[in-house]
Amino acid sequence: MEVRRAVAGLLFAATxxxxxxxxxxxxxxxTDRVELTVxxxxxxRDAFGxxxxxxxxxxxxxxxxxxxxxxxxxxxxLEQGARADLFASxxxxxxxxxxxxGLVDGRPVPFxxxxxxxxxxxxxxxxxxxxxxxxxPGVRLVGAGATVPITEYAAQMVGALAGLPGAPxxxxxxxxxxxxxxxxxxxxxLAKVELGEGDAAIVYATDAxxxxxxxxxxxxxxxxxxxxxxxxxxLRDAPHPEAAARFLAWLxxxxxxxxxxxxxxxxxxxx
Numbered sequence: 001m002e003v004r005r006a007v008a009g010l011l012f013a014a015t016x017x018x019x020x021x022x023x024x025x026x027x028x029x030x031t032d033r034v035e036l037t038v039x040x041x042x043x044x045r046d047a048f049g050x051x052x053x054x055x056x057x058x059x060x061x062x063x064x065x066x067x068x069x070x071x072x073x074x075x076x077x078l079e080q081g082a083r084a085d086l087f088a089s090x091x092x093x094x095x096x097x098x099x100x101x102g103l104v105d106g107r108p109v110p111f112x113x114x115x116x117x118x119x120x121x122x123x124x125x126x127x128x129x130x131x132x133x134x135x136x137p138g139v140r141l142v143g144a145g146a147t148v149p150i151t152e153y154a155a156q157m158v159g160a161l162a163g164l165p166g167a168p169x170x171x172x173x174x175x176x177x178x179x180x181x182x183x184x185x186x187x188x189x190l191a192k193v194e195l196g197e198g199d200a201a202i203v204y205a206t207d208a209x210x211x212x213x214x215x216x217x218x219x220x221x222x223x224x225x226x227x228x229x230x231x232x233x234x235l236r237d238a239p240h241p242e243a244a245a246r247f248l249a250w251l252x253x254x255x256x257x258x259x260x261x262x263x264x265x266x267x268x269x270x271x
Contacts, residue, residue: 135168137178139200141175143202161224
């Protein structure tokens with residue numbers, strides 16, 4: 001219900017803008033093309049490539065350009081004055097911080113869901129067979145930096161695992177001690193595992209699927225399931241706020257959800 005209200009608000013705002021001077025490019029003018037700049041979480045790279053193609057095909061007056069990185073890094077850039085129309089984060093925390101900083105009018109709009117996955121390199125050289133092996137001495141874990149959303153999601157998962165029967169003593173501390181590197185975003189984390197530079201990592205299920213045969217999945221117990229919510233905001237100083245609102249409404253609507261679903265994303269959890 002919360003998501004529907006937010007999307008309805010975006011559509012209403014965009015409609016009002018259209019009645020009061022929305023550029024003709026939204027309707028398809030080839031001469032006054034609107035160029036939207038979207039800062040987006042690295043885990044959205046593949047899906048947003050398809051989003052771009054689909055959206056531009058149905059909105060010929062709009063071109064969408066993406067800048068991908070860790071959500072925390074992108075938020076910091078926006079706080080420091082970087083210009084963008086829309087910020088699409090792999091969590092709800094970073095968009096809320098922009099709201100709190102006065103850089104956004106309105107509330108974050110959840111637009112996608114995801115799940116976590118435990119991946120190892122092809123061939124599983126470290127012989128990891130369960131999530132409890134993450135605490136085994138000598139296992140090299142690849143993680144992300146403190147501001148990258150996957151880090152908080154992974155911490156929640158490790159906390160849940162630590163409370164399960166059979167969990168090794170001091171499980172969370174042992175897992176942390178096994179982290180050998182902290183990367184800038186989740187795609188960099190995955191790349192390290194693909195190259196065999198780490199024995200395991202916690203990533204998003206969509207990224208694990210995109211890696212194909214380069215990685216193997218280690219099953220996670222249902223009790224450690226951590227829902228992931230992606231949310232986006234239109235920036236207060238967006239160069240094209242009305243067009244950005246239309247794009248976000250499309251992304252959170254039926255057409256956008258259909259594109260995201262092709263890459264394994266789900267609808268955001270109901271509120």
